[in-house]
Structures are given as structure tokens and as C-alpha cells.
Amino acid sequence: MVLLLSDPRVAQVPVADCGDPVISFPAVIGGSISGAVDGVVRVRRGLAARLVEAAMSLGDGLSPKIIEGHRSAHAQLRIIDTYATELRRLHPELDRAEVTRLSSRFVAPLGVAPHVAGAAVDLTLVGPDLEELDLGTPINATPEQSAGACYFAATNISAQARANRDRLAAALSGAGLVNYPTEWWHWSYGDRYWAAMGGHSHAIYGAITEAHAA
Numbered sequence: 001m002v003l004l005l006s007d008p009r010v011a012q013v014p015v016a017d018c019g020d021p022v023i024s025f026p027a028v029i030g031g032s033i034s035g036a037v038d039g040v041v042r043v044r045r046g047l048a049a050r051l052v053e054a055a056m057s058l059g060d061g062l063s064p065k066i067i068e069g070h071r072s073a074h075a076q077l078r079i080i081d082t083y084a085t086e087l088r089r090l091h092p093e094l095d096r097a098e099v100t101r102l103s104s105r106f107v108a109p110l111g112v113a114p115h116v117a118g119a120a121v122d123l124t125l126v127g128p129d130l131e132e133l134d135l136g137t138p139i140n141a142t143p144e145q146s147a148g149a150c151y152f153a154a155t156n157i158s159a160q161a162r163a164n165r166d167r168l169a170a171a172l173s174g175a176g177l178v179n180y181p182t183e184w185w186h187w188s189y190g191d192r193y194w195a196a197m198g199g200h201s202h203a204i205y206g207a208i209t210e211a212h213a214a
């Protein structure tokens with residue numbers, strides 16, 4: 001059973017922000033291309049340290065390639081609005097609560113949004129040539145666009161894509177990150193969802209404020 005980000009049990013998790021700053025971080029890390037800067041993302045320092053740990057455990061010249069880290073509240077609301085509009089177009093019969101629930105398979109409600117806390121990354125895997133591996137769907141494919149193949153545990157993907165997802169998961173879980181099961185590419189650390197899934201008493205990262213500037 002997937003715990004969705006719209007589930008009240010996620011919003012109920014208390015936050016005691018540890019004050020970890022948001023830092024700039026290379027979008028591609030680890031392996032033979034350690035330190036190479038192919039774009040920059042911003043994430044909490046503790047998350048950055050765990051991403052380095054995960055990258056180092058991958059081996060075979062593989063590296064995580066981060067597509068997005070911290071996201072503004074404004075950008076989060078824009079994604080929510082766009083996807084909710086699409087859901088209402090596809091399913092005009094849905095009531096507001098159901099639109100919110102289904103939306104949260106793809107985008108988090110603002111109050112619990114891991115990216116807005118600098119606590120999440122959307123990422124894939126690249127080889128030594130920086131070519132992206134086959135993970136089964138493009139990043140940000142919705143459940144509708146991918147016939148559910150965006151779910152981490154989807155069975156309608158190739159054996160190679162399954163192996164690549166499992167390899168990504170072993171590295172990131174091993175470093176303490178938690179996956180959002182409806183999106184193979186979304187992993188977080190320190191946010192409410194991480195706390196709920198890991199049985200932690202509280203989240204250590206809430207929404208970013210000016211106080212978190214490094």
C-alpha cells in the first residue's frame with residue numbers, strides 16, 4: 001500500500017528544523033567524473049553528503065544525475081495547478097478531495113513538499129559517457145502518460161530498466177534516502193515523508209527560509 005504525500009499522516013509529522021543550510025551542488029556526482037559540474041542544484045547540506053555517499057557506492061563508472069533539487073513554493077504551486085487541471089480535464093467527475101489525492105501521486109501538496117524543503121532530488125543514472133541509462137520512463141512522466149510505469153515497482157518496464165532502478169535504489173536507500181513509490185526518480189532525506197516512512201519522531205527539514213542560506 002503506497003502512502004501518498006496527501007495522506008494526513010504525512011502532514012501530522014512534526015518538523016524540528018535542524019537549520020542545515022542549502023548549498024549548491026554539482027548535478028552529476030561520483031565515479032570517474034567526480035567533481036564535474038554539469039549544472040548545479042541546491043539541496044540541504046545533509047542531503048548532499050548522503051548523495052555523495054550513494055554516488056561512491058554505485059561503481060562501474062555510474063553516477064547519479066540530478067535534474068532538480070530545491071524548488072520554490074511558487075514553482076510547486078504552478079506544477080500542482082497544471083496537473084490538477086489535467087486531471088479535471090481527464091476525469092470531470094472527480095471531486096476536489098479526489099483531485100488532491102490523485103495529484104499527490106505526481107506532485108506534493110505545498111505544506112509537505114520535500115523539494116520546497118531542499119530535502120528531495122529528482123535524479124537518474126548516467127554512465128561514464130554521461131549518457132542516461134534506461135530507467136523505464138522519462139523523469140516526470142505522469143501516471144497517465146506512462147500507464148503507471150513511473151511507479152518504482154512497475155512491472156511494465158524492461159528487465160534492464162528494472163535492474164537500473166534496483167541499482168539506483170540500493171545506492172540511495174543505503175545512504176538513508178527514501179523513495180516516493182509513485183515516482184522512481186524522486187528521493188528525499190529529512191522531510192516529513194522521510195520521517196513517516198522511516199519511523200522517525202519528526203522531520204529535520206521544513207520549508208526553506210532566508211535563514212537557510214549558506
Ligand SMILES: C[C@@H](N)C(=O)N[C@H](C)C(=O)O
Nearest residue numbers: 106107108113114115140
Ligand atoms: C513534479 C515531480 N517532479 C515531483 O517533484 N514530485 C514530488 C512528489 C514533489 O512534488 O515533491
